[in-house]
Amino acid sequence: MEEFPLELSSQVEKGRYANLPRPLDGHERAFILGYEECATDYTIDRNDFPFWTLEFVVGGHGYYRDGAQMQELTFGGVYTYGPGVMQYFGNDRSRPFRKYFIVRSGREYPELWREAGLAPGRLFHLGNPTSVVPIFDQLLDQGQRSDAHTSKIVSSLEEVLIALIARHLGLSKGDRSRSRKVYELSLEILLREYKSLHTLADLAERSGYTSEYLCRVFKKYHGESPYQVLLHRKMSAAWLLLHDGQLQVGAVGRELGYEDPLHFSRVFRKVMGCAPSSVMSNQTEPA
Incomplete structure (x- = not known):
């Protein structure tokens, strides 16, 4: 296994990260975890990213291109991207993003995410995002410990996180009564x-x-x-x-x-x- 280094983006003013050993045996799991406070000019515009990534916005306000549509991106917004997926999103200068992210190994879109109702390139807003925040913090805390139990604990916490996302994605859909x-x-x-x-x-x-x-x-x-x-x-x-x-x-x-x-x-x-x-x-x- 090898460490995959993560450098602080020039568009990020403050960040906290956990780098786990990246598996080389094809096993799929999270190997980079992060929390970032973005700069006023934070913008992402690219056609590809080498790893499957999930991002969750916990503060700020901005925009996200979902296919041909531009959507508002606010607290509770969750989206995924990776190889071959166009990414175009950014924050308002007056309200920069605060967001968490998970980067996963593996060439295929994570089945765990797909089963939860997530899809690459799509933006969703959770019905109740507040319960998700402490799980991201626990992921970062545990990911930085780097002992024999770290990978198993991080994988278990990710399953809890995705289960919560699936639950609250369901709350965000439904009738228009x-x-x-x-x-x-x-x-x-x-x-x-x-x-x-x-x-x-x-x-x-x-x-x-x-x-x-x-x-x-x-x-x-x-x-x-x-x-x-x-x-x-x-x-x-x-x-x-x-x-x-x-x-x-x-x-x-x-x-x-x-x-x-x-x-x-x-x-x-x-x-x-x-x-x-x-x-x-x-x-x-x-x-």
Whole structure:
């Protein structure tokens, strides 16, 4: 096996990567994992890429060419590309992308991805992207450990990740009824304005629908209450801020509307399963 080096792109301002040994026996598995914060001029325009790659946008706003159509690319967008697949996407200068990616070995499009409903060159938006973020972070954490268990753990986590993507791809499809439109409108407001939303009543006021009705449509299309989705969105954003390491726990809490750091820590632990301080401390551990 050989290491495949990954150099930081000139269009990326900050990145975190894990390089696993690349198998030479034809075995297909992930061998490069990454998280990138893109520059204002980030643009990809190419007709080919040597390896099958999956990207997931966790922040920012931009565009993606899906066949002959240009589509909006926002939080929750997931797409794959590789050999012989045209790639044309980029971010708005005022809202650069933050995104994760997985690069896989093997000449054929990964069957794991195909079975989940993904297709090369196609853009999908997940119905509930917040639950996917911690799995990507765990992939990076485990991928950087480089011991005898790393490849097996990374493969298992990728299966969990793709299963979640398959579940939430299903939530993003379906009917175009009034209730579906209310759900999509309210979810868009929630994902865009989550920092200033504190209660279900806040979302009801901004969407123009009652709390009771929002609970019904979210339960139908999302499987969770609007407030649970809001908490997951806030805590996923908190996870990224803590990983960044620029803000202390109290400052991260205030950024997301929690004036009491103890209350923020309790909510974070309940939703994410660990203390905020543990996410920060992991950033200082050697890979």
